[in-house]
Amino acid sequence: MRLFLLPVSTRRSLIYCEKLHEKAAGERGYLDKLTNKASETWVAWESDAKAPLNWKKRVTQMGNQALNRIPFEEWGLKTLPALTTKRKLAITEGTEKWQVMYPGLYLQKERVPEILKKLATEKQGMYRSKMIWSIVAMPFTAPFALVPIVPNLPFFYFVYRAYSYWKALAGSKHLEFLLQHNLPTPNPSTELDEAYTAGLMYPTRDISRAAPTPTQEQSEKVANVVESLTNGGKEDVMVLQRWNGKLIAEQFHLPDMEVEIERAVEQVEQSIKAKDKLVEEKLELEKATAAPGQTATDALPKHVTQPLEEAEKRIHEAAEKISHEKPSKDEKA
Structure with a gap:
């Protein structure tokens, strides 16, 4: 299986796990079916203009805003599957191979294990405690079920957050288990180097599509420029563009990766701008x-x-x- 470690800036990175295949309808468990049903309902609400006071579209708009505030690191860990007994056995016996793809010119190989370990272990305690508190809060939202027409949205919110924390916790434990068994194997990607370089050289997606693929020499020069801008690692510099997420996702035939990259870039950009604003105020x-x-x-x-x-x-x-x-x-x- 392939993991992607994508530096969003020189200090923060996104992890993404490739999905090998979708489960057939007969293989899906109760949780999978419930999740798919919830996703289908949400999509239907987004385009439903017939509800009184347009409440369905309003709910989905506010919900999407809340979802975008969830840290991208949590979203990334949720892409890793749960660590089942079967997967543990495959990993320990060496029958399941894992590799991590990353842009070698924009992320030093020596930093890869350190970043993966941080993503795997840093917030496990927080995910566990917040999952428990979300479960505890569920019964207290029961009175909202008495509100006519509108479903018990507070209850469903805590259900979703509990599920989300559980998925992130399960993904972090899976990643930690892989690291304990000296997996995944680092695999620097020339394709990612070219994609990152194009994102920094060209101003738009259309121009990047039409332009020639950056050469190795160009990639090395642009990577050196980025490194110089960090002031010896003291400054956080963006290396990934939001519009470039679609091109990277297309290159590796992973359409779901696009939204993860766009969310991560937006959050990191806002974080850097907030720090710059504090400096200006000072x-x-x-x-x-x-x-x-x-x-x-x-x-x-x-x-x-x-x-x-x-x-x-x-x-x-x-x-x-x-x-x-x-x-x-x-x-x-």
Whole structure:
């Protein structure tokens, strides 16, 4: 089986497990059938405009917003199957092979086991405790069943969250078990290197489709530029574009991967922007206390401003390098 470890930024990565095949209708258990039924109902509600006050569409819109706030790490772990006795035996006997695909130019091989271990173990306790609290909260939502027409949405919310936490916990335990048996095997992917490079070189999906595949030399140069922007690992830099998720998913024939990448990119971008906003607010406070005629930067000590000036210089140089890597119209023709 294949795992994908996709760096979203230089500090945060998404894990995704490839689904080998869908179960036949006769092989599905009660939980699988219930999950499929819930998904079908949700999709039907999204397009139902006949409900009074359009409540079904409103519920799905608010629900989708809530789902997008669930950390992408949790979504990624949920793609791993539960660790059954049969799978344990296959892993220990060596009959089931696992490999992890990752862009070798944008993620060092030495970091792969460390990242996987962190994803597997860091939040197991949180998933377990929140799953229990969601189950405990279910009976307290029973009175909402008395509301006419509208189903008991609070109850179903806690049911879903309990199930989601259980899936993430099961996925994390599966990943931990694999690591204990020296699996999965790291497998750097040239295809992922090219996809990441194209996402950083070109501004849109359409241009990336039409442009030639980046060369190895171009990929190495762009990867070096990204590394320089991190300021020795101190800064978190985006390496994956939201629009690029569809291209990566198409390349590996994994359509479900697209939404996972888009969600992860959106969450990481918001996180980085929030940190930048805090820095701006700090500078405004410094400006308020600065001497007349000084800017916020002028009021800062030299040991603080010097790294900022160096980072700005590196960003300017990096932008020039990347622009030089983009093929001209004549080259594309």
